Amino acid sequence: MNTLLSIEKRNAVLSRMAVLLEQERAPLKAINQQDLNNYSGDDLAMEKRLLVDDTKIDGMILSLQQLASQEDPVGKVRFNFTHDNGLKISNKTAAFGTILIIYESRPDVTVEAGGIAFKSGNKILLKGGKESLLSNQKIVSLWHQALTDNDVATSWVEYLNYDRTETQAFLEKPTQKVDLIVPRGGEKLIAFTKKHATCPVIVSGRGNNFVYVNAEANLDQALSIIVNGKTSNISVCNALDKLLIDTNLPNWEVFANRVVAKLKEFNVIVLGDSTVAAATNVPAIESDLIWYEEFLDYKIVIGTTNSDQGAIDKINKYCGGHSASIITTNNETAQVFMDNVDTAAVYQNASTRFTDGGQFGLGGELAISTDKLHQRGPIGLQHLVTNKWYIYGEGQIR
Numbered sequence: 157m158n159t160l161l162s163i164e165k166r167n168a169v170l171s172r173m174a175v176l177l178e179q180e181r182a183p184l185k186a187i188n189q190q191d192l193n194n195y196s197g198d199d200l201a202m203e204k205r206l207l208v209d210d211t212k213i214d215g216m217i218l219s220l221q222q223l224a225s226q227e228d229p230v231g232k233v234r235f236n237f238t239h240d241n242g243l244k245i246s247n248k249t250a251a252f253g254t255i256l257i258i259y260e261s262r263p264d265v266t267v268e269a270g271g272i273a274f275k276s277g278n279k280i281l282l283k284g285g286k287e288s289l290l291s292n293q294k295i296v297s298l299w300h301q302a303l304t305d306n307d308v309a310t311s312w313v314e315y316l317n318y319d320r321t322e323t324q325a326f327l328e329k330p331t332q333k334v335d336l337i338v339p340r341g342g343e344k345l346i347a348f349t350k351k352h353a354t355c356p357v358i359v360s361g362r363g364n365n366f367v368y369v370n371a372e373a374n375l376d377q378a379l380s381i382i383v384n385g386k387t388s389n390i391s392v393c394n395a396l397d398k399l400l401i402d403t404n405l406p407n408w409e410v411f412a413n414r415v416v417a418k419l420k421e422f423n424v425i426v427l428g429d430s431t432v433a434a435a436t437n438v439p440a441i442e443s444d445l446i447w448y449e450e451f452l453d454y455k456i457v458i459g460t461t462n463s464d465q466g467a468i469d470k471i472n473k474y475c476g477g478h479s480a481s482i483i484t485t486n487n488e489t490a491q492v493f494m495d496n497v498d499t500a501a502v503y504q505n506a507s508t509r510f511t512d513g514g515q516f517g518l519g520g521e522l523a524i525s526t527d528k529l530h531q532r533g534p535i536g537l538q539h540l541v542t543n544k545w546y547i548y549g550e551g552q553i554r
Contacts, residue, residue: 160251160277163228165308170271172302174220177267180298181213188263188291195287201391201452205262206288216267222519223275229538230277241552250544251277253335256316257522258283258323258349260341263291269340270299270313272522276540281334283316283323285341293317327352335542338523338535343450358530360523362476363393364450365508368467368493370484371404375411377505378483382415384507385481386456387422393524394479394511397451399458400467401432409435412458419456429459447474464489472498477526479508500526500533 177184188208195206235247255273257280259265266282273280284292292315299313318326327337327349337357339349350357367385369378385396399415401408416426416436426438433440438458441447446457447470461467471480481503482493490504501511511534513521518536525532531539 160230161308161312163230165306166228166275166277167224168306169302169308170220170224170275172305173267173271173298174217174224176298176302177213177217177220180294181210184208184213184291184294185210187294191263191288191290194290197287202261202287204389204391205260206291208263208291212264216264219268219514219520220271223271223537226275226519226537229275229541232541234543239552242550243552244548246546247543248546249541252540252542254279254281254333255540256281256283256334256337258337258339258341258345260285260345261287262340263288263295265340266292266295266299268520269338269522272520272537272540273338274312276537278335278540279311280313281316281332282314283318286319289317324348324352328354330354340523342452356530358523358525358535359527360393360525360535362450362526363395363452363478364397364448364474364476365394365479365481365499365511366398366400366471366475367396367481367483367508368400368461368464368471369402369405369411370464370467370482370486370489370493371402371406372486372489373402373405373483374485374505375414378411379415379418381481381483381505381507383418383422385509386419386424387454388507388509390451390453392509393450393476394509395452396508397449397456398447398474399456400461400470401458402464402467403431403460403462408460412436415458423454425453425455427455427457429457431460432458450476464493468493468496472496475499478524479503479511481506481508500524 230249230251232249233246237245255278257269270280296315300310303310303312334355337353339346343362346359367382412432413436416438419426427441428438430440477499479501480497480499482490483505484490494502513534513536516534518534521534521536522540524534
């Protein structure tokens with residue numbers, strides 16, 4: 157059992173880690189280049205996630221600096237009560253203990269998710285994807301240096317270089333205590349983790365996000381939101397996959413053709429339901445099952461609805477529980493939509509690409525939860541705690 161580190165120690169390690177990343181920028185990029193050279197796959201989204209360039213290193217450093225400056229999430233009083241008999245009862249936030257983060261191909265998770273879990277007083281176990289092994293090992297060596305430089309045991313951050321069979325064995329019979337598991341990746345990884353884990357799992361990340369263009373939409377806004385959601389970064393869970401257009405929109409066919417033309421400039425593959433296909437000459441979808449799919453690619457499906465309720469029903473049936481946006485100038489219509497769509501984040505007149513801990517003012521995120529229990533949406537520092545009851549007495553018995 158690791159004794160809780162003082163907040164000063166935790167902050168010092170995070171600050172030192174930021175300095176080390178700056179110092180080791182060139183070696184880290186060179187090692188990452190080896191991972192990229194070894195990656196033989198043709199998955200564009202995977203390759204984008206795997207790359208460590210100056211922009212990504214800047215992001216890692218910034219996240220560590222922000223974490224170091226944030227207040228301690230542990231030990232915050234959430235509830236106070238004095239019993240009739242004089243017992244003083246309070247509830248405070250507490251560290252989970254040990255958090256295992258299982259993730260695919262994103263070396264920046266080794267810094268950012270690891271940093272959030274460490275700041276909230278937890279020991280970290282990291283299990284990254286094989287494609288980013290060399291980059292991850294380099295970053296973990298920097299963690300160990302930052303810990304050692306501050307007289308903290310390196311066991312606070314541990315890398316599990318396991319294959320799938322070893323990972324399954326560890327999930328089913330952990331060789332050390334694990335209090336919480338956070339899988340960061342695709343649906344297969346999440347399903348695999350949930351199936352074999354013996355402790356709580358925070359389910360994160362499946363996107364399949366929707367934008368609904370209502371009859372009273374500002375169409376210029378709608379177009380730029382759709383293009384941003386689909387093309388600014390295809391490899392993230394807050395990207396856009398589905399577009400619904402209200403057929404009560406005046407000249408909706410003209411707008412649909414405008415959207416298709418604009419998306420094609422970005423080489424996006426556009427598919428439509430039968431109505432959209434007829435109006436725009438894009439290929440028609442072969443089956444409604446495609447509405448369930450998250451693409452992580454330059455691909456979108458456009459469909460129509462003849463009512464706001466129809467849009468809400470369709471989104472609730474097919475979406476991944478992540479994000480949905482309505483484009484409308486009617487605030488009442490927007491409120492009804494936002495109250496009734498069952499996603500972790502709901503938007504009016506903005507891109508779903510903002511569903512992110514950093515963008516929401518959390519100073520980074522460990523994951524984006526599509527579960528409703530413990531925490532929903534981006535999980536920041538303040539959510540990565542459990543709680544504990546403290547009772548102070550003077551001999552009271554019941």
